[in-house]
Amino acid sequence: MRFxxxxxxxxxxxxxxxxxxxxxxxxxxxxxxLAADLRCLETAVRPALAIEVVAENAGCIHRELVF
Structure with a gap:
């Protein structure tokens, strides 16, 4: 399945x-x-930064905050 x-x-x-x-x-x-990697690379805290996991046929299944 593609995400x-x-x-x-x-x-x-x-x-x-x-x-x-x-x-x-x-x-x-x-x-x-991926969120942990972004935390290490980002120089400023951005509370709104998130990664949304979207399944090919099902829409959004998870939202991971980076900070």
Whole structure:
């Protein structure tokens, strides 16, 4: 199943390629790791920054805050 990882903040960045995962739980775990990576790279705390996990056929299944 293909999942997309859209970034939300002041601007919305949509993932156009997505990634294949066997289960939604794997996609959520990937979003948590992606959020941790962004926390390490970001120099300023941005409370609105989040990663939204979108399933190919089901819409938004999870929203992971970065900070």
């Amino acid at each position: 997309f990882f859209n970034t939300h903040d002041k601007l919305k960045i949509q993932d156009e390629l997505g990634r294949e995962f066997a289960a939604p739980s794997e996609a959520v775990a990937f979003a948590k790791h």
